[in-house]
Amino acid sequence: MEKLHALCGRPPVEIRLWDGASVGPSTEKGAIEIRDRSALFRLLRQPEVAFGDLYSSGRLTVHGDLTQVLYLLMDAMGRRAGDTPRLLRWLWKDRGPRGSNEAAARGNIQHHYDLGNDFYSLWLDRAAMQYTCAYFESPDHTLEQAQLAKLEHVCRKLRLEPGQTVIEAGCGWGGLARYMARQYGVRVRAYNISREQLAFAREKAQEEGLQDRVEYIEDDYRNISGRCDRFVSVGMLEHVGPRNYRALAQVMRRSLHPEGLGLIHTIGRNRPAPLNGWTQKRIFPGAYVPSVAELMQLFEEGPFSVLDVENLRLHYARTLDHWLARFRAHRTEVVHRYDEAFARAWELYLAASSATFRSSGLQLFQVVFAPAGNNTLPNDRRDLYCQPAAPKDA
């Protein structure tokens, strides 16, 4: 027990056992309760996966604020990274994938995104159904404001102009594509392999009368065809895997006009590491989060010039806090539709993700790039910030 606490870097969190034993300071900050002996053994053997599974089934509970307790745990573990005994490191080693072929990609994406539009509608923003990091120009902005601000920020970085053609790889429920077409008068071809999402996206485009400017295409990014002035991908790279970066770079290369611009928005890391085992197994099969140097390999494959990288890590923590609060507000419906374990798993996933961004275990990078040799570049970034906030009407 004492050893377990030390292995975790002695977080200021109490760890309690089923028999009343405990270790760590007893403060109001929170406590982790392990409720039976075999749960403890599972936790020691395969900590990442077991923590999630045991939490979901209720055999491990957290007292106090879930996100905050997880943050304290991660922060402490982050400080002692590297001191893990060798046997444990081997036992805990990631053996996950580094890329997936088209068929696997389809399965992986369906696992997560085809849970149902109704499910995501419960807790995502009502403005644009964005399941990616928002941009909080002010900490007291609503999730809706922050998601629209994200879309606007992406559009400005792309320096969109009316009449341009845009290819979007991995368009989710199509919110960005519609925003670009509506606010900037561009024509968008948006790719996705989640059928559920595409049905929603097409319906919305129809409702908004944008069907002649936005085309939603059910296909893999590897099959993207045609040329464009702008290439954009928000939150897809996490599902691509470094083994496929060359293939994606080739797609970007052949699609993008020599005087074009592109933007990749992706979760990243300070240094290479596998995705948390439980998230990999239960939430995002096939996902891989690149380190910042791994991410740059994508652009070196082009070759593209990296023009601008912005890290929005704390914006993602805040986004996740909003999602978790809304998820909890609809908890009864979720339990009714799925079950208690499902609800607990998703609460853990959202809280743990927030805590990971806050403890710097994950970063959020927006990268603007251009084909090497494009000399029609923006001179600086003043236009991202010092233009009137309201986008021009198409």
Add this chain to the structure above:
Amino acid sequence: MEKLHALCGRPPVEIRLWDGASVGPSTEKGAIEIRDRSALFRLLRQPEVAFGDLYSSGRLTVHGDLTQVLYLLMDAMGRRAGDTPRLLRWLWKDRGPRGSNEAAARGNIQHHYDLGNDFYSLWLDRAAMQYTCAYFESPDHTLEQAQLAKLEHVCRKLRLEPGQTVIEAGCGWGGLARYMARQYGVRVRAYNISREQLAFAREKAQEEGLQDRVEYIEDDYRNISGRCDRFVSVGMLEHVGPRNYRALAQVMRRSLHPEGLGLIHTIGRNRPAPLNGWTQKRIFPGAYVPSVAELMQLFEEGPFSVLDVENLRLHYARTLDHWLARFRAHRTEVVHRYDEAFARAWELYLAASSATFRSSGLQLFQVVFAPAGNNTLPNDRRDLYCQPAAPKDA
């Protein structure tokens, strides 16, 4: 001859021989003249080094605008990169260094920077003696305005506040250190191993009454001691070499406060490549320009979070154009002090560097970073642009 032109990617530039033979289009864009047979053979055997040496000695001349002709050449060669016959690739392969120890570093730096303050004063800006990329808020700003704007841009990215301590690694003639102390009221410890530059820097600080706020230290970056709120290095990384990135990262790590910020300003590349052989041999011994992914390795070594990367490639091309124009305005003095070959070598170096930035063979990256886990980060980058331009007085 025909083959030589094809190897260069058929640039729209004429290549003429001593005997009147020529290849390529005869336009007003310019021409390259190879003035004797052995010059041609040297060029074929070791093109990069020979081009520079032959140009310096006048056995190869360029008609028309030097920078423009070099740009057309590089642009054409860039497009056909990879098609070089294997034998030539082997022959032309770089066998240069990837890092230098302290003694070698000292020799390399003296080779270049101890040419004499008088020499650099002839053609660098008169505002801050900056031998690094300027920042042109407007294309018609003077070099002095643009160099001061660069210093201001760096200070804003560092979010300097009065009373903070700053360590600067590789301070040149000390212009940034004095600017930070004067305009932002911080205390600076600035390192350099060029004695000539330090003498100049100290004298200037004395003149400006800044000697109690700026300390110039003659030592290698590896020997940096003490702690700081901000770590900054402008134009030194090119002399460090990737083999020493870990050592530099350790210095940054042990110096920088956990809630601190840092900035590295460096020349970079879209993908790994050796420095031009002639530049390496005659101008910058020991220098190495990292690719963007190699550059990120420096921060992964920390580990640091990369917060912001900006690419100022075309600003460097413009800076070099200014330097070349001023150099030429003082050409007679340079020839008098050194000789014709020296003047031609420097003209070529400045013109070729401008052409390389313009053809995307080189990039200029400013990277803002923070120790992983620092949560006292700026929320966005609006403050870089939407504050009053005039810096506060200390």
